[in-house]
Amino acid sequence: MLEGRVNYILVGLFILLMIVVSVLTLYIFTKFGKKAEYKKYLIITPESISGLREGAKVYYKGVQVGKVEKISIDPEDQNTVKIIVLIDKKLKVIDGMVATLRIQGITGLSYINIEKKPGFKLGYDEKEKLTIIPMKPSQLQKITSSLPEIIENANKILLRIQEVLSPQNTKKINQLIFKADKLLAELNQAVIETQKFITEGKKLVKVTQNKIKTLDVEKINITIEKYQKVAKTLEKLISQLKILTQNADSNTLPKLNSLLEKLKETSQELKDLSHKLNAEPYSLINIKEIKPHPLEEKR
Amino acid sequence: MKKSFCLIFIFMLSACTLKTTPYETMHLLEIRYTYNLSCNIKLSEIKVADYLNTEKMVYRDAKGLHYFALNKWACPFPYVIKQTLINSFPSLYQNQGKNLSIYILSFEPYFTNEKQGKIRLKAIVKLENSVKTFYIEHHFNAQNFEELMVHMNKTLDQFLKNLYFWIQANC
Numbered sequence: 001m002l003e004g005r006v007n008y009i010l011v012g013l014f015i016l017l018m019i020v021v022s023v024l025t026l027y028i029f030t031k032f033g034k035k036a037e038y039k040k041y042l043i044i045t046p047e048s049i050s051g052l053r054e055g056a057k058v059y060y061k062g063v064q065v066g067k068v069e070k071i072s073i074d075p076e077d078q079n080t081v082k083i084i085v086l087i088d089k090k091l092k093v094i095d096g097m098v099a100t101l102r103i104q105g106i107t108g109l110s111y112i113n114i115e116k117k118p119g120f121k122l123g124y125d126e127k128e129k130l131t132i133i134p135m136k137p138s139q140l141q142k143i144t145s146s147l148p149e150i151i152e153n154a155n156k157i158l159l160r161i162q163e164v165l166s167p168q169n170t171k172k173i174n175q176l177i178f179k180a181d182k183l184l185a186e187l188n189q190a191v192i193e194t195q196k197f198i199t200e201g202k203k204l205v206k207v208t209q210n211k212i213k214t215l216d217v218e219k220i221n222i223t224i225e226k227y228q229k230v231a232k233t234l235e236k237l238i239s240q241l242k243i244l245t246q247n248a249d250s251n252t253l254p255k256l257n258s259l260l261e262k263l264k265e266t267s268q269e270l271k272d273l274s275h276k277l278n279a280e281p282y283s284l285i286n287i288k289e290i291k292p293h294p295l296e297e298k299r
Numbered sequence: 300m301k302k303s304f305c306l307i308f309i310f311m312l313s314a315c316t317l318k319t320t321p322y323e324t325m326h327l328l329e330i331r332y333t334y335n336l337s338c339n340i341k342l343s344e345i346k347v348a349d350y351l352n353t354e355k356m357v358y359r360d361a362k363g364l365h366y367f368a369l370n371k372w373a374c375p376f377p378y379v380i381k382q383t384l385i386n387s388f389p390s391l392y393q394n395q396g397k398n399l400s401i402y403i404l405s406f407e408p409y410f411t412n413e414k415q416g417k418i419r420l421k422a423i424v425k426l427e428n429s430v431k432t433f434y435i436e437h438h439f440n441a442q443n444f445e446e447l448m449v450h451m452n453k454t455l456d457q458f459l460k461n462l463y464f465w466i467q468a469n470c
Binding site (some may be wrong): 293 | 323325354358365367368369370371373374410413414441442443445447
């Protein structure tokens with residue numbers, strides 16, 4: 001072969017070879033690779049999965065083991081969300097494994113965390129022909145779902161308090177027929193508990209707001225703001241309640257009694273919520289991750 | 300023409316040598332000694348400060364508190380500590396006897412520069428009615444993360460040794 005002369009057959013063969021290699025590489029890294037290494041599982045939940053996107057990561061003990069392939073609403077039950085996930089075949093998904101939704105960093109995006117919790121069992125979806133991994137609501141989901149309930153209860157209480165404090169009742173109160181010592185003791189106890197509820201609520205709102213702001217989870221922020229307003233109004237009404245306990249009559253007392261029962265219930269709910277936040281505070285704390293420390297980059 | 304092919308090959312090969320995404324390394328605490336207690340002790344509670352209650356590894360520097368980006372605990376820190384305690388005091392596994400509760404207030408390296416600093420461990424330990432605060436400072440000079448982990452283990456070793464003598468004195 002003369003120097004500088006091009007062998008077109010060789011060039012053509014080389015290009016063809018490169019095309020075949022490229023196609024094969026694409027195929028292996030997309031379809032073939034996925035099928036070979038991952039297995040599909042189904043997660044079903046009635047809770048909101050806001051922040052979870054297709055492609056979101058699936059973790060087990062902090063190690064990425066898969067990703068979310070598809071998210072859809074169950075056409076047969078509009079309250080249920082179906083999540084199809086691809087999980088590394090090397091991870092044996094067994095009874096006692098459960099999925100939870102977690103927030104990732106400050107982005108507000110979510111990911112799925114698989115963990116071991118005794119008592120949970122895998123299911124099987126005949127229609128999809130997939131194994132179902134049970135999902136339990138995360139602390140964050142519990143908080144988002146329980147706060148509106150507390151607000152609703154607090155609003156009900158406000159309405160009842162307004163009812164009790166109507167001008168008609170105030171007149172009756174002023175007439176004062178008798179004092180029921182036992183009930184008064186209960187009322188006083190309830191007032192003390194309600195005051196604790198207000199203090200605890202304020203602390204909780206302050207802590208939660210500080211932490212939740214970093215997450216920018218709009219739903220929680222709105223809920224907290226609403227709750228804060230209710231808590232302030234309640235505080236004002238507590239002082240009025242104290243007066244009522246000293247000047248209650250036979251018509252007002254039963255109403256007050258039922259009202260205070262409601263207050264007790266709400267106080268308990270708030271305590272539970274506070275407990276949840278205490279148990280897993282780091283789920284809301286987001287210290288912005290920085291670049292690796294110089295020591296981490298040295299091997 | 301040949302030069303063009305060579306260039307294409309070099310370009311394609313270079314794709315394989317580009318920097319890959321850094322991966323996370325997980326750690327456990329490794330202790331050097333085990334201790335036999337002369338009395339029965341039950342590990343009734345292990346608590347850690349909220350900022351340690353995670354799988355992430357904490358460090359401090361002059362700017363404040365941070366988490367390491369590429370290194371983490373193999374499981375949440377309270378479990379790492381619990382496992383280490385049981386490894387160190389095997390009789391705790393019997394789960395009977397006097398109640399021992401441990402509250403870890405801090406356990407992280409404090410960097411004075413990129414490689415040096417001191418590891419601080421502070422813990423409040425309660426054995427029945429006796430309470431003691433342990434505070435250990437261990438100076439380190441580490442060239443890489445593995446060396447830092449060695450110093451972390453040494454700090455914990457010191458704590459476990461002190462804890463052993465205190466438990467023995469209060470048995």
